[in-house]
Amino acid sequence: MTAPATTGTPAAPVRRPSASLGLVRTVLRLHRPALYAGAGLFAVLTGLLLWLHGPAMDAAATAWRQYDHCQEAACAYDQDSLLVYKSFSQYATIAVTCVPFLVAAWAGASLFGRELETGTARLSWSQSVSPARWLAVKLALPAALVTAGTSVLVLLHQRTWRRSQTRIDTAKDWTDALTFHANGPTTVALALFGLAAGALTGLALRRSLAALALSVLCTAAVGLGTGLALPHLWPTVRTVTDLHHNGPTGVGITVDEGLLTSTGGHLADPHCGSDLSTPCRELYAKLRAVGFYRDSHPYSHYWPLQWVAAGIVLALAALAVLTAFRLLTRQVGAAPKEARR
Template sequence: MIWLTLRQFRVQAAVVFGGLAALGAVLAITGPGISDGYHSGLAACGTRENCSQFTARFFNDHRSYFGALAVIVMSVPGIIGVFWGAPLITRELESGTHRLVWNQSITRTRWLAVKLGVIGLAAMAAAGLAVLAATWWSGPLDEAAHDRFPRITPLMFDARGITPIGYAAFAFALGVTVGVLVRRTLPAMAITLVVFVAVQIAMPTWIRPHLIPPETGTVPITSENHGDILLNGDAFSVQVRGVPGAWTLSAETVDASGRTVGDMPTSLAAGPCAPPPPSADGGPPMGPAQACFDAIAELGYRGKVVYQPGDHFWPLQWAETGLFTALSLGLAGFCFFWTRRRLS
């Protein structure tokens, strides 16, 4: 049965693993150069300010490849679900070959167990290889962009660690399940894609923030950590950017009594925080003066941030992978039930 599974899986496996091998080759060739450039640049930059300028420039030079690689890693599970999962059983149903293979001296349950086992493992291996290669290649960039794109934030989280493996198992099981329900290859592929992308969006939006209770902290608003500053007529507000290396879920301003406030008193906007005159050379306006932040602190306004700190990365990775593993097993169980009872 393993032989038959591998034989039928040959072309699809060759396409995906071939693509990964090509990607791996490109990364293997370009990776050392990036690593060298980063480390020699760091060694040469000297002062702290120069170094932070260097890392920002270094990251900007490579950010499109960095982003593209993250997107590729994130799309591997989807590709597996659509091209490995959905057609797995629909192809048999459409060509009638399930009637041939289900009447060999092997039960349907065992047939499905081998198929799900072998290809499910291949799916997890493919995602694992992709994430391994991408993490290795992106190492210097991850370090350089530690402040701007911490690996715990949504886009990076799905392309690092072990969750891509969980996603791959889930996408594959989802594809097979949709396949046994819909029974036709093309609709099954389309539905699998839509559902999987929806899950990929829903997960960081609604579920991941609560997998582990987030932390809440209040921080003074300073010239270092302020984010958006809004000055609209009399309304004045300052957002804080949150904790470095963390995933900020929400940031708001609280007054001295800890109450959430939208706007700060207009006295600030008219006084120390009044916008500076446009700079003479036409460049972007400067931020508020230090006096503004001093005034804010004096009035007792602070930033309140709800966030997943950077050290929640691995616990969250394990929690999410565990969740997807459980979902995959549930879907696989359903496939067994449905294949035994409802397919013919």
């Protein structure tokens, strides 16, 4: 008689730690100084914007009310509060618009350039992490932090600017170039482009200093190009006035202006003034001008312009990321095989 056969219990599979999670911890550990510096900058700018939104603006608004109610040449008002608010609001606006360039410099020099220059990247690739996964994690994690941090700063800046429009007489108008971008998603989009540019230049140059310079230069070029193209990204509104005015009229961002002729043509504004003066009337008659025109963007076009410009910058960022992945594949070839147990 034979003993019944027994079936062995299969061993439970051993769970190996995720390579991506390990890489996330490695990225955070390697770039801890930059993380601390970024958190410190975020805290300082957040505090500054909250102060401008609250106590500083209240003090400046009170000073403006005092000044507006002055009836005498010598009048007492809190001039220091006005000057402090004006200066620090400008500093805050400049700081928010400079965030994309700081991101580009860090990404090109430290996040990618230095790791490729020192060989840290290849060490990661030898630890069961494919180059593609390495690049994806090093882009995704900073992108999430950059998007969240920059979005908060932009929202705070916009809320502060909105509150200042009815309270501070010298507050910047929405057409001011720095204010325009500091209030909207173009700054967030440009920060993400700076990150993508840093990845691409770091992979291409493999030198931290050169990658820093080139990534900042690329980000500046895209920012400048976007600013130049922005007035042409949305249809304008035309304001036509007669020649009794001193020139073209209209509000917002001016795209084009000049004289309208009787044949429907457009001429440059000679800046003569109203046709109520004899020389100007004779000049306009010679030019066959019938009125002034101005093509411009009113405030209602602010968000369409912002979103179209931000979409273009994000498309360029996606193109830079795609190019970085293709360049990495060409440089290192296939992903390394996982180490055997």
